[in-house]
Amino acid sequence: MTRKDDASLSGAYALNALDAEEAKAFEAHLAENEETRNEVTELADTAVLLGLAVAPETPPASLKASIMAQLATTPQLDREPVTSPDARFAGRAETAAQARWFQRPVNAIIGIAAAVALIIGGGVAVNAISTNVTQSAEANQLAAIQAASDSQSLKGSVAGGGKATLVYAPSLKASALIVEGMNALPADKVYELWYINEAGARPAGTFTIGPDGKMWQVLEGTMTPGDAVGVTVEPHGGSTAPTTDPVLVIASA
Amino acid sequence: MLETVTADNDVTAEGQAPAARLQDLLERVAQADQRAFSELYDALSPRVFGLIKRLLRDHAQSEEVTQEVFLEIWQTATRFDPNKGGATTWILTMAHRRAVDRVRSSQSSRDRDTRIGIRDYKVDYDHVSETIEVRLEHERVEKAMTRLTELQRQAVSLAYYGGYSHSEVAQMLSVPIGTVKTRLRDGMIRLRDELGVTS
16 A cells, blocks of 8 residues: 555544454554654544534443442553563564554554453453343442442452452441352352451351352441451351351451 | 632533543542542443444443443553543543444444434434533534535544444445545544644
8 A cells, every 4th residue: 555545544544444454554554654643643532522422321320330340350451661671672663663652542442452351361251240240239239339438449369269359348337259260169068258256257148159260249237347258168058157167268457 | 819720620511520530530540449430430431321322222232332441441541641632532432442343243233224324323413412511512513514525424424423434334325435535534634623623
Protein backbone atom coordinates (compact mmCIF):
# COMPACT_ATOMS: atom_id res chain seq x y z
CA MET A 1 0.00 0.00 0.00
CA THR A 2 1.17 3.50 -0.69
CA ARG A 3 1.38 6.02 2.05
CA LYS A 4 -1.63 7.85 0.66
CA ASP A 5 -3.76 4.72 0.78
CA ASP A 6 -2.71 4.14 4.33
CA ALA A 7 -3.63 7.61 5.47
CA SER A 8 -7.08 7.26 3.94
CA LEU A 9 -7.91 4.53 6.44
CA SER A 10 -7.74 6.87 9.42
CA GLY A 11 -11.50 7.41 9.50
CA ALA A 12 -12.33 3.72 9.23
CA TYR A 13 -9.72 2.92 11.88
CA ALA A 14 -11.04 5.50 14.33
CA LEU A 15 -14.52 4.03 13.88
CA ASN A 16 -13.30 0.46 14.43
CA ALA A 17 -14.46 -0.31 10.90
CA LEU A 18 -11.32 -2.18 9.77
CA ASP A 19 -11.03 -5.91 10.12
CA ALA A 20 -8.28 -7.26 12.38
CA GLU A 21 -5.68 -7.67 9.67
CA GLU A 22 -6.23 -4.29 8.11
CA ALA A 23 -6.10 -2.69 11.53
CA LYS A 24 -2.79 -4.35 12.25
CA ALA A 25 -1.28 -3.19 8.97
CA PHE A 26 -2.56 0.29 9.60
CA GLU A 27 -1.04 0.32 13.07
CA ALA A 28 2.35 -0.52 11.60
CA HIS A 29 1.91 2.49 9.38
CA LEU A 30 0.89 4.64 12.33
CA ALA A 31 3.96 3.69 14.29
CA GLU A 32 6.06 5.49 11.68
CA ASN A 33 3.83 8.32 10.63
CA GLU A 34 3.25 11.05 13.13
CA GLU A 35 0.90 13.04 10.97
CA THR A 36 -1.53 10.19 10.46
CA ARG A 37 -1.17 9.31 14.11
CA ASN A 38 -2.32 12.76 15.16
CA GLU A 39 -5.19 12.58 12.75
CA VAL A 40 -6.31 9.22 14.09
CA THR A 41 -6.11 10.54 17.63
CA GLU A 42 -8.38 13.42 16.78
CA LEU A 43 -10.80 11.26 14.84
CA ALA A 44 -10.94 8.72 17.67
CA ASP A 45 -11.74 11.54 20.10
CA THR A 46 -14.43 12.65 17.68
CA ALA A 47 -15.84 9.13 17.67
CA VAL A 48 -16.14 9.33 21.46
CA LEU A 49 -18.41 12.35 21.01
CA LEU A 50 -20.62 10.22 18.79
CA GLY A 51 -20.73 7.76 21.68
CA LEU A 52 -21.67 10.47 24.14
CA ALA A 53 -24.60 11.42 21.94
CA VAL A 54 -26.23 8.07 22.65
CA ALA A 55 -28.88 8.03 25.35
CA PRO A 56 -27.40 6.58 28.56
CA GLU A 57 -29.15 3.58 30.04
CA THR A 58 -28.59 2.33 33.55
CA PRO A 59 -27.78 -1.39 33.51
CA PRO A 60 -29.57 -3.67 36.01
CA ALA A 61 -28.20 -3.73 39.55
CA SER A 62 -27.42 -7.43 39.24
CA LEU A 63 -24.75 -6.59 36.67
CA LYS A 64 -22.86 -4.42 39.10
CA ALA A 65 -23.07 -7.14 41.73
CA SER A 66 -21.70 -9.65 39.28
CA ILE A 67 -18.80 -7.41 38.30
CA MET A 68 -17.95 -6.41 41.87
CA ALA A 69 -17.95 -10.07 42.86
CA GLN A 70 -15.21 -10.75 40.33
CA LEU A 71 -12.80 -8.00 41.28
CA ALA A 72 -11.15 -9.87 44.13
CA THR A 73 -10.17 -12.70 41.80
CA THR A 74 -9.34 -10.54 38.78
CA PRO A 75 -5.66 -9.57 38.72
CA GLN A 76 -4.57 -6.12 37.64
CA LEU A 77 -1.79 -5.53 35.14
CA ASP A 78 1.49 -4.21 36.44
CA ARG A 79 2.21 -0.61 35.73
CA GLU A 80 4.27 -0.07 32.63
CA PRO A 81 7.98 -0.05 33.47
CA VAL A 82 8.45 3.28 31.71
CA THR A 83 11.68 4.45 33.29
CA SER A 84 13.21 1.08 34.01
CA PRO A 85 16.77 0.81 32.66
CA ASP A 86 15.81 -2.66 31.51
CA ALA A 87 13.02 -1.32 29.32
CA ARG A 88 15.27 -1.51 26.27
CA PHE A 89 15.27 -5.25 26.66
CA ALA A 90 11.53 -5.34 26.90
CA GLY A 91 10.87 -6.50 23.39
CA ARG A 92 11.48 -6.33 19.72
CA ALA A 93 12.25 -2.99 18.12
CA GLU A 94 8.87 -3.08 16.49
CA THR A 95 7.14 -3.41 19.80
CA ALA A 96 9.16 -0.56 21.21
CA ALA A 97 8.29 1.66 18.27
CA GLN A 98 4.63 0.93 18.64
CA ALA A 99 4.74 1.38 22.36
CA ARG A 100 4.94 5.14 22.07
CA TRP A 101 1.81 5.14 20.06
CA PHE A 102 0.09 2.30 21.83
CA GLN A 103 0.42 3.95 25.16
CA ARG A 104 -2.44 6.02 23.91
CA PRO A 105 -5.54 4.62 25.47
CA VAL A 106 -7.41 4.56 22.19
CA ASN A 107 -5.35 1.76 20.81
CA ALA A 108 -3.73 0.25 23.82
CA ILE A 109 -6.78 -1.89 24.17
CA ILE A 110 -6.01 -4.27 21.35
CA GLY A 111 -2.62 -5.29 22.69
CA ILE A 112 -3.66 -5.27 26.30
CA ALA A 113 -6.74 -7.38 25.70
CA ALA A 114 -4.51 -10.11 24.36
CA ALA A 115 -2.15 -9.79 27.29
CA VAL A 116 -5.02 -9.95 29.73
CA ALA A 117 -6.33 -13.09 28.12
CA LEU A 118 -2.95 -14.68 28.79
CA ILE A 119 -2.74 -13.45 32.34
CA ILE A 120 -6.19 -14.46 33.48
CA GLY A 121 -6.34 -17.50 31.26
CA GLY A 122 -9.29 -16.38 29.21
CA GLY A 123 -12.86 -16.06 30.26
CA VAL A 124 -13.01 -19.35 32.08
CA ALA A 125 -12.52 -17.97 35.55
CA VAL A 126 -14.90 -15.17 34.95
CA ASN A 127 -17.66 -17.38 33.63
CA ALA A 128 -17.26 -19.92 36.37
CA ILE A 129 -17.78 -17.27 38.95
CA SER A 130 -20.58 -15.49 37.22
CA THR A 131 -22.60 -18.70 37.20
CA ASN A 132 -22.92 -18.38 40.93
CA VAL A 133 -24.10 -14.89 40.55
CA THR A 134 -27.49 -15.98 39.36
CA GLN A 135 -28.23 -16.05 43.06
CA SER A 136 -28.56 -12.36 42.71
CA ALA A 137 -29.70 -11.60 46.25
CA GLU A 138 -26.43 -12.96 47.51
CA ALA A 139 -24.59 -11.14 44.76
CA ASN A 140 -26.21 -7.92 45.89
CA GLN A 141 -25.02 -8.57 49.42
CA LEU A 142 -21.55 -9.19 48.15
CA ALA A 143 -21.62 -5.99 46.15
CA ALA A 144 -22.82 -4.11 49.23
CA ILE A 145 -20.01 -5.56 51.33
CA GLN A 146 -17.41 -4.70 48.72
CA ALA A 147 -18.77 -1.22 48.23
CA ALA A 148 -19.14 -0.36 51.93
CA SER A 149 -17.01 2.57 52.99
CA ASP A 150 -15.16 0.49 55.59
CA SER A 151 -14.82 -2.61 53.43
CA GLN A 152 -11.54 -4.45 53.89
CA SER A 153 -10.01 -7.20 51.84
CA LEU A 154 -7.98 -9.83 53.72
CA LYS A 155 -5.95 -12.59 52.13
CA GLY A 156 -5.16 -16.08 53.26
CA SER A 157 -3.81 -19.40 51.98
CA VAL A 158 -5.69 -22.66 52.16
CA ALA A 159 -3.86 -25.66 53.58
CA GLY A 160 -3.61 -28.24 50.82
CA GLY A 161 -3.78 -25.60 48.11
CA GLY A 162 -5.75 -22.52 47.18
CA LYS A 163 -6.01 -18.83 47.90
CA ALA A 164 -8.75 -17.06 49.77
CA THR A 165 -9.89 -13.49 50.10
CA LEU A 166 -12.21 -12.40 52.86
CA VAL A 167 -14.10 -9.20 52.17
CA TYR A 168 -15.38 -7.73 55.40
CA ALA A 169 -17.51 -4.67 56.06
CA PRO A 170 -17.66 -4.01 59.84
CA SER A 171 -20.44 -1.47 59.34
CA LEU A 172 -22.62 -4.21 57.84
CA LYS A 173 -21.37 -6.92 60.22
CA ALA A 174 -21.08 -8.97 57.08
CA SER A 175 -18.34 -10.68 55.13
CA ALA A 176 -17.86 -12.85 52.09
CA LEU A 177 -15.25 -15.41 51.23
CA ILE A 178 -13.84 -15.80 47.74
CA VAL A 179 -11.56 -18.72 47.00
CA GLU A 180 -9.72 -20.17 44.06
CA GLY A 181 -7.58 -23.24 43.58
CA MET A 182 -9.28 -25.11 46.41
CA ASN A 183 -9.65 -28.88 46.31
CA ALA A 184 -13.04 -30.43 45.72
CA LEU A 185 -14.23 -32.77 48.50
CA PRO A 186 -15.82 -36.22 48.37
CA ALA A 187 -19.62 -36.14 48.20
CA ASP A 188 -20.02 -36.94 51.90
CA LYS A 189 -17.99 -33.92 53.02
CA VAL A 190 -18.47 -30.16 52.91
CA TYR A 191 -16.43 -27.13 53.79
CA GLU A 192 -17.87 -25.25 56.74
CA LEU A 193 -17.31 -21.60 57.57
CA TRP A 194 -16.83 -20.40 61.14
CA TYR A 195 -16.66 -17.15 63.03
CA ILE A 196 -13.95 -17.75 65.57
CA ASN A 197 -13.23 -15.70 68.70
CA GLU A 198 -12.30 -16.31 72.33
CA ALA A 199 -15.78 -17.65 73.02
CA GLY A 200 -15.34 -20.39 70.42
CA ALA A 201 -16.53 -21.05 66.89
CA ARG A 202 -19.96 -20.16 65.49
CA PRO A 203 -21.10 -21.80 62.24
CA ALA A 204 -21.36 -19.43 59.26
CA GLY A 205 -22.57 -21.74 56.49
CA THR A 206 -21.22 -24.53 54.35
CA PHE A 207 -20.02 -24.71 50.78
CA THR A 208 -18.69 -27.12 48.21
CA ILE A 209 -16.07 -26.66 45.53
CA GLY A 210 -16.59 -27.54 41.89
CA PRO A 211 -13.95 -28.90 39.53
CA ASP A 212 -12.69 -25.39 38.78
CA GLY A 213 -11.68 -24.86 42.40
CA LYS A 214 -13.51 -21.54 42.65
CA MET A 215 -16.25 -20.34 44.95
CA TRP A 216 -17.54 -17.27 46.63
CA GLN A 217 -20.10 -17.02 49.37
CA VAL A 218 -21.55 -14.48 51.74
CA LEU A 219 -21.20 -15.76 55.29
CA GLU A 220 -24.34 -16.53 57.26
CA GLY A 221 -24.96 -14.78 60.56
CA THR A 222 -23.23 -11.67 61.85
CA MET A 223 -19.55 -11.06 62.07
CA THR A 224 -18.45 -9.18 65.17
CA PRO A 225 -15.30 -7.09 65.38
CA GLY A 226 -12.26 -9.19 66.19
CA ASP A 227 -13.76 -12.38 64.78
CA ALA A 228 -11.51 -14.52 62.66
CA VAL A 229 -13.07 -16.52 59.84
CA GLY A 230 -12.11 -20.15 59.51
CA VAL A 231 -12.93 -23.06 57.23
CA THR A 232 -12.94 -26.75 58.22
CA VAL A 233 -13.87 -29.96 56.46
CA GLU A 234 -17.05 -31.42 57.96
CA PRO A 235 -19.45 -34.27 57.25
CA HIS A 236 -22.21 -33.58 54.75
CA GLY A 237 -24.76 -31.23 56.30
CA GLY A 238 -22.19 -29.48 58.45
CA SER A 239 -21.45 -29.57 62.15
CA THR A 240 -22.42 -27.34 65.06
CA ALA A 241 -18.80 -27.18 66.19
CA PRO A 242 -15.63 -27.84 64.19
CA THR A 243 -14.57 -31.48 64.17
CA THR A 244 -11.33 -31.05 62.22
CA ASP A 245 -8.45 -28.58 62.13
CA PRO A 246 -9.12 -25.55 59.95
CA VAL A 247 -7.72 -25.50 56.42
CA LEU A 248 -8.01 -21.73 56.47
CA VAL A 249 -8.09 -19.01 59.10
CA ILE A 250 -8.23 -15.33 58.25
CA ALA A 251 -8.06 -12.87 61.12
CA SER A 252 -9.82 -9.54 60.80
CA ALA A 253 -8.20 -6.41 62.14
CA MET B 1 -11.91 38.61 45.81
CA LEU B 2 -13.56 36.84 42.96
CA GLU B 3 -13.51 33.09 43.17
CA THR B 4 -13.54 30.99 40.06
CA VAL B 5 -11.97 28.00 41.71
CA THR B 6 -13.99 25.01 40.72
CA ALA B 7 -15.73 26.33 37.65
CA ASP B 8 -13.72 24.19 35.26
CA ASN B 9 -14.26 20.99 37.07
CA ASP B 10 -17.70 21.66 38.28
CA VAL B 11 -20.70 19.51 37.63
CA THR B 12 -22.32 20.92 34.56
CA ALA B 13 -25.61 19.12 34.78
CA GLU B 14 -27.30 16.66 37.04
CA GLY B 15 -25.64 13.28 37.01
CA GLN B 16 -22.58 14.41 35.11
CA ALA B 17 -19.37 13.67 36.89
CA PRO B 18 -16.57 16.16 36.40
CA ALA B 19 -13.61 14.84 34.47
CA ALA B 20 -11.15 15.39 37.29
CA ARG B 21 -13.16 13.24 39.65
CA LEU B 22 -13.34 10.38 37.15
CA GLN B 23 -9.61 10.60 36.61
CA ASP B 24 -9.02 10.50 40.33
CA LEU B 25 -11.28 7.46 40.64
CA LEU B 26 -9.43 5.69 37.87
CA GLU B 27 -6.13 6.40 39.61
CA ARG B 28 -7.50 4.75 42.73
CA VAL B 29 -8.87 1.83 40.76
CA ALA B 30 -5.31 1.32 39.52
CA GLN B 31 -4.41 0.74 43.18
CA ALA B 32 -7.09 -1.96 43.49
CA ASP B 33 -9.51 0.34 45.31
CA GLN B 34 -12.87 -1.38 44.96
CA ARG B 35 -14.82 1.51 46.39
CA ALA B 36 -13.40 3.80 43.74
CA PHE B 37 -14.31 1.20 41.15
CA SER B 38 -17.84 1.11 42.48
CA GLU B 39 -18.14 4.90 42.12
CA LEU B 40 -16.61 4.87 38.68
CA TYR B 41 -19.06 2.20 37.68
CA ASP B 42 -21.99 4.23 38.95
CA ALA B 43 -20.77 7.28 37.07
CA LEU B 44 -20.06 5.69 33.71
CA SER B 45 -21.97 2.43 33.38
CA PRO B 46 -25.08 4.10 31.91
CA ARG B 47 -22.86 5.60 29.20
CA VAL B 48 -21.12 2.33 28.55
CA PHE B 49 -24.25 0.21 28.62
CA GLY B 50 -26.20 2.71 26.50
CA LEU B 51 -23.52 2.74 23.81
CA ILE B 52 -23.05 -1.02 23.77
CA LYS B 53 -26.76 -1.64 23.60
CA ARG B 54 -27.00 0.81 20.72
CA LEU B 55 -24.70 -1.47 18.74
CA LEU B 56 -25.82 -4.86 19.96
CA ARG B 57 -29.53 -4.29 20.57
CA ASP B 58 -29.68 -7.46 22.59
CA HIS B 59 -30.04 -6.78 26.30
CA ALA B 60 -28.31 -9.92 27.60
CA GLN B 61 -25.35 -9.57 25.24
CA SER B 62 -25.06 -5.90 26.11
CA GLU B 63 -24.79 -6.82 29.76
CA GLU B 64 -22.07 -9.34 28.99
CA VAL B 65 -20.04 -6.87 27.01
CA THR B 66 -20.52 -4.18 29.66
CA GLN B 67 -19.13 -6.67 32.15
CA GLU B 68 -16.14 -7.35 29.89
CA VAL B 69 -15.48 -3.64 29.61
CA PHE B 70 -15.58 -3.00 33.35
CA LEU B 71 -13.37 -5.96 34.13
CA GLU B 72 -10.94 -4.67 31.53
CA ILE B 73 -11.04 -1.27 33.21
CA TRP B 74 -10.19 -2.97 36.50
CA GLN B 75 -7.36 -4.93 34.92
CA THR B 76 -5.83 -2.17 32.86
CA ALA B 77 -6.44 0.95 34.95
CA THR B 78 -2.74 0.70 35.84
CA ARG B 79 -1.98 1.56 32.23
CA PHE B 80 -4.27 4.56 31.98
CA ASP B 81 -2.30 7.70 31.23
CA PRO B 82 -4.23 10.88 32.03
CA ASN B 83 -1.84 12.91 29.88
CA LYS B 84 -3.20 11.14 26.86
CA GLY B 85 -6.91 11.67 27.16
CA GLY B 86 -9.65 11.67 29.73
CA ALA B 87 -11.17 8.77 31.59
CA THR B 88 -14.44 8.99 29.69
CA THR B 89 -12.61 8.89 26.37
CA TRP B 90 -10.58 5.91 27.44
CA ILE B 91 -13.58 3.99 28.67
CA LEU B 92 -16.00 4.79 25.87
CA THR B 93 -13.36 3.90 23.30
CA MET B 94 -12.90 0.58 25.02
CA ALA B 95 -16.67 0.04 25.12
CA HIS B 96 -17.07 0.73 21.41
CA ARG B 97 -14.18 -1.56 20.52
CA ARG B 98 -15.63 -4.39 22.61
CA ALA B 99 -19.11 -3.90 21.22
CA VAL B 100 -17.78 -4.01 17.67
CA ASP B 101 -15.81 -7.16 18.44
CA ARG B 102 -18.98 -8.78 19.72
CA VAL B 103 -20.99 -7.70 16.71
CA ARG B 104 -18.36 -9.13 14.39
CA SER B 105 -18.07 -12.39 16.27
CA SER B 106 -21.77 -13.15 16.20
CA GLN B 107 -22.39 -13.51 12.53
CA SER B 108 -25.91 -14.80 12.93
CA SER B 109 -27.02 -11.65 14.58
CA ARG B 110 -25.38 -9.72 11.77
CA ASP B 111 -27.95 -10.79 9.27
CA ARG B 112 -30.57 -9.53 11.71
CA ASP B 113 -30.27 -6.00 10.69
CA THR B 114 -28.75 -5.82 7.28
CA ARG B 115 -32.34 -5.57 6.29
CA ILE B 116 -33.41 -3.21 8.99
CA GLY B 117 -31.44 -0.70 7.08
CA ILE B 118 -29.96 2.62 7.59
CA ARG B 119 -32.72 4.58 9.23
CA ASP B 120 -32.10 2.68 12.43
CA TYR B 121 -28.56 3.83 12.69
CA LYS B 122 -29.32 7.47 12.97
CA VAL B 123 -28.82 8.88 16.40
CA ASP B 124 -32.05 8.23 18.25
CA TYR B 125 -33.55 11.60 18.78
CA ASP B 126 -36.63 10.67 20.73
CA HIS B 127 -34.92 8.81 23.49
CA VAL B 128 -32.49 11.50 24.40
CA SER B 129 -33.85 13.71 27.09
CA GLU B 130 -32.49 12.42 30.34
CA THR B 131 -30.32 15.32 31.29
CA ILE B 132 -29.65 18.72 29.85
CA GLU B 133 -26.04 17.79 29.31
CA VAL B 134 -26.84 14.68 27.35
CA ARG B 135 -29.37 16.61 25.34
CA LEU B 136 -26.85 19.31 24.50
CA GLU B 137 -24.18 16.82 23.51
CA HIS B 138 -26.70 15.04 21.41
CA GLU B 139 -27.86 18.17 19.67
CA ARG B 140 -24.29 19.23 19.01
CA VAL B 141 -23.54 15.94 17.31
CA GLU B 142 -26.86 15.97 15.49
CA LYS B 143 -26.11 19.43 14.17
CA ALA B 144 -22.58 18.50 13.14
CA MET B 145 -24.01 15.48 11.34
CA THR B 146 -26.14 17.74 9.16
CA ARG B 147 -22.92 19.28 7.81
CA LEU B 148 -21.96 15.97 6.22
CA THR B 149 -23.02 14.78 2.83
CA GLU B 150 -25.71 12.11 2.84
CA LEU B 151 -23.16 9.43 1.96
CA GLN B 152 -20.70 10.55 4.62
CA ARG B 153 -23.43 10.58 7.23
CA GLN B 154 -24.70 7.14 6.33
CA ALA B 155 -21.22 5.64 6.21
CA VAL B 156 -20.17 7.11 9.56
CA SER B 157 -23.46 6.11 11.24
CA LEU B 158 -23.38 2.55 9.96
CA ALA B 159 -19.77 2.14 11.03
CA TYR B 160 -20.06 3.73 14.45
CA TYR B 161 -23.61 2.99 15.57
CA GLY B 162 -24.04 -0.21 13.60
CA GLY B 163 -20.57 -1.65 14.16
CA TYR B 164 -20.27 -2.50 10.47
CA SER B 165 -16.89 -2.88 8.80
CA HIS B 166 -16.05 -0.65 5.87
CA SER B 167 -16.62 -3.48 3.43
CA GLU B 168 -20.06 -4.15 4.90
CA VAL B 169 -20.85 -0.48 4.72
CA ALA B 170 -19.80 -0.48 1.06
CA GLN B 171 -22.16 -3.37 0.40
CA MET B 172 -25.06 -1.81 2.22
CA LEU B 173 -24.68 1.50 0.47
CA SER B 174 -23.81 -0.08 -2.90
CA VAL B 175 -20.67 1.98 -3.37
CA PRO B 176 -17.05 0.89 -3.96
CA ILE B 177 -15.04 0.18 -0.85
CA GLY B 178 -12.51 2.87 -1.76
CA THR B 179 -15.32 5.40 -1.71
CA VAL B 180 -16.40 4.27 1.73
CA LYS B 181 -12.87 4.65 3.09
CA THR B 182 -12.69 8.17 1.76
CA ARG B 183 -16.16 9.09 2.98
CA LEU B 184 -15.42 7.75 6.45
CA ARG B 185 -12.31 9.87 6.58
CA ASP B 186 -13.85 13.06 5.09
CA GLY B 187 -16.89 12.59 7.26
CA MET B 188 -14.93 12.18 10.47
CA ILE B 189 -12.65 15.11 9.63
CA ARG B 190 -15.71 17.24 9.04
CA LEU B 191 -17.21 16.16 12.34
CA ARG B 192 -13.92 16.82 14.09
CA ASP B 193 -13.87 20.37 12.76
CA GLU B 194 -17.54 20.99 13.46
CA LEU B 195 -17.21 19.67 17.00
CA GLY B 196 -13.95 21.50 17.61
CA VAL B 197 -11.86 18.48 18.54
CA THR B 198 -8.14 19.16 18.77
CA SER B 199 -5.35 17.00 20.04
